[in-house]
Amino acid sequence: MESIEPSEKPVITKGIDHFFFNFYNILKFIGRFFVEAFRPPYEIREFIRQCYYIGNKSLLLITLTGFITGLVFTKQSRPSLAEFGATSWLPSLISIAVLRALAPLVTALICAGKVGSSIGAELASMKVTEQIDAMEVSAINPFKYLVVTRIMATTVCLPILMFYNGIVAMFGSFVDIHLNEQTSLTTFFQNGFQNISFLDFTSSLIKATVYGFTVGIVSCYQGYHATQGTQGVGKAANVSVVISMFLIFIEEVIIVQVINALR
Amino acid sequence: MKDFTPEIDWNDKVISIRGLYKSFGPNHVLQGIDLDLYKGENIVVLGRSGTGKSVLIKIISRLLYPDAGTVNVLGQEVPNLDVVTLRELRLKVGFCFQNGALYDSMTVGENLAFPLRRNMPGMSKAERDKRVALVLEAVGLSQTVDQMPSELSGGQRKRIGIGRTLILRPEIMLYDEPTAGLDPITCTEINNLINEVQRRFKTSSIIITHDLTCAKATGDKIAVMKGGKFIRQGSFDEVFGSNDDELIQEFYDYNFIQ
Numbered sequence: 001m002e003s004i005e006p007s008e009k010p011v012i013t014k015g016i017d018h019f020f021f022n023f024y025n026i027l028k029f030i031g032r033f034f035v036e037a038f039r040p041p042y043e044i045r046e047f048i049r050q051c052y053y054i055g056n057k058s059l060l061l062i063t064l065t066g067f068i069t070g071l072v073f074t075k076q077s078r079p080s081l082a083e084f085g086a087t088s089w090l091p092s093l094i095s096i097a098v099l100r101a102l103a104p105l106v107t108a109l110i111c112a113g114k115v116g117s118s119i120g121a122e123l124a125s126m127k128v129t130e131q132i133d134a135m136e137v138s139a140i141n142p143f144k145y146l147v148v149t150r151i152m153a154t155t156v157c158l159p160i161l162m163f164y165n166g167i168v169a170m171f172g173s174f175v176d177i178h179l180n181e182q183t184s185l186t187t188f189f190q191n192g193f194q195n196i197s198f199l200d201f202t203s204s205l206i207k208a209t210v211y212g213f214t215v216g217i218v219s220c221y222q223g224y225h226a227t228q229g230t231q232g233v234g235k236a237a238n239v240s241v242v243i244s245m246f247l248i249f250i251e252e253v254i255i256v257q258v259i260n261a262l263r
Numbered sequence: 264m265k266d267f268t269p270e271i272d273w274n275d276k277v278i279s280i281r282g283l284y285k286s287f288g289p290n291h292v293l294q295g296i297d298l299d300l301y302k303g304e305n306i307v308v309l310g311r312s313g314t315g316k317s318v319l320i321k322i323i324s325r326l327l328y329p330d331a332g333t334v335n336v337l338g339q340e341v342p343n344l345d346v347v348t349l350r351e352l353r354l355k356v357g358f359c360f361q362n363g364a365l366y367d368s369m370t371v372g373e374n375l376a377f378p379l380r381r382n383m384p385g386m387s388k389a390e391r392d393k394r395v396a397l398v399l400e401a402v403g404l405s406q407t408v409d410q411m412p413s414e415l416s417g418g419q420r421k422r423i424g425i426g427r428t429l430i431l432r433p434e435i436m437l438y439d440e441p442t443a444g445l446d447p448i449t450c451t452e453i454n455n456l457i458n459e460v461q462r463r464f465k466t467s468s469i470i471i472t473h474d475l476t477c478a479k480a481t482g483d484k485i486a487v488m489k490g491g492k493f494i495r496q497g498s499f500d501e502v503f504g505s506n507d508d509e510l511i512q513e514f515y516d517y518n519f520i521q
């Protein structure tokens with residue numbers, strides 16, 4: 001396996017070197033992902049297993065945060081709308097906020113924390129205990145088996161979880177609106193979905209897919225290139241989460257700019 | 264000493280290494296290694312910790328690339344192989360890791376079946392189970408088939424690791440410190456297992472160790488590594504017959520006085 005340490009240099013140049021070195025390596029990693037992902041045989045079983053793990057790990061947390069976001073956001077928005085006597089706008093306000101911004105971001109951050117860290121730690125521990133090398137020498141392609149399946153799983157699962165999160169958030173909001181304004185479920189959803197455009201829908205789908213890919217790439221990269229024995233495992237998990245979250249926010253800003261330009 | 268005479272074919276070199284160099288940055292690990300392994304032979308590579316023994320066998324199985332030199336395994340030049348040929352070669356070269364490197368999300372049985380499932384997709388489940396049972400019997404751990412690796416002792420893990428390597432019926436076995444960190448009785452068991460593998464499966468092996476007992480029990484030839492080179496090669500008695508050399512003396516001290 002290729003070494004990923006830059007050579008001995010003064011601190012500052014070394015820092016810059018390190019940055020570009022990592023950048024180059026990540027690009028190479030992404031490139032390798034695309035090459036191996038589309039080359040048969042496909043690891044369908046392992047992919048499904050990973051999807052199941054991701055759902056299993058994050059479903060409870062996503063349900064909980066979804067419900068609470070919806071509920072709290074409704075509660076917080078009501079006074080401002082009430083000033084204009086416009087509380088009947090609440091459903092459409094909430095649905096736009098949830099679908100456009102909250103659901104993708106909340107789901108992505110939870111997956112980064114829960115799934116990213118566990119992928120990072122799992123691959124790192126396989127790396128430092130030579131399990132990845134062991135696959136390699138027994139003629140098994142560890143990149144395909146471990147990395148490709150995980151990145152595909154996060155990329156596919158995150159949008160699904162995002163929509164689930166959105167629906168749960170809407171229910172959270174409905175509970176609060178129902179208790180205060182006695183709106184029925186049908187009216188609530190009719191009002192809510194009135195103002196949702198196809199662009200909202202697709203842009204969220206794209207966002208969630210990009211975030212899922214980011215979490216997968218970052219955590220797999222960190223895990224796959226872990227060093228320094230057991231210490232490296234904790235570091236890989238930690239760095240996976242930090243970098244994933246950071247990138248998710250940057251991507252959010254960029255995607256929102258692009259979408260607004262299209263709107 | 265072995266209780267059988269190994270069948271060595273002195274006309275058939277399965278591994279031939281010439282002028283092998285490898286550095287990590289300023290750390291010059293291998294500095295001109297020459298080594299020949301003949302069919303059916305067990306070579307023991309002795310050397311202190313950090314001399315680059317693991318690096319050597321990792322280069323043989325192309326987990327690492329050499330900086331210079333030729334590494335010929337079963338007639339193929341390892342550093343230049345394309346992916347497909349490398350894959351075929353790796354099926355014939357087994358690698359036993361220092362700590363077993365068992366997949367800890369799988370049971371022992373699944374660990375053993377995994378290389379078969381991946382590399383021989385045509386094989387039926389019944390046949391796979393039969394091979395797993397056979398290998399478990401060969402390493403003497405049939406009862407552990409449903410256990411997780413975390414439930415095994417260090418010695419058991421190493422034996423399962425050897426078993427998992429054997430299951431693909433390799434022609435060459437590379438053992439990385441098979442006896443390190445084990446008590447003398449377990450060491451003897453592992454040594455016997457290595458010899459049994461040589462006798463039963465007709466493998467050629469490179470055994471890396473710093474344990475003289477293991478070297479004496481399993482090696483048809485001993486190669487002593489120091490400063491990135493082999494400073495001595497020969498039978499155990501040739502290498503250790505005259506203990507004038509400082510390093511050889513060190514080994515004696517380490518193994519017998521401690």
Ligand SMILES: Nc1ncnc2c1ncn2[C@@H]1O[C@H](COP(=O)(O)OP(=O)(O)OP(=O)(O)O)[C@@H](O)[C@H]1O
Pocket residue numbers: 003287290292310311312313314315316317318319440
């Ligand atoms: N991937 C790597 N990157 C950088 N340095 C490495 C790498 N692998 C090994 N080294 C260095 O190479 C040297 C030899 O390591 P190696 O693992 O081969 O030693 P060894 O002889 O097997 O020792 P031990 O008996 O402790 O296993 C060490 O100094 C180590 O730091």
Ligand SMILES: [Mg+2]
Pocket residue numbers: 316317318361439440
């Ligand atoms: Mg070693």
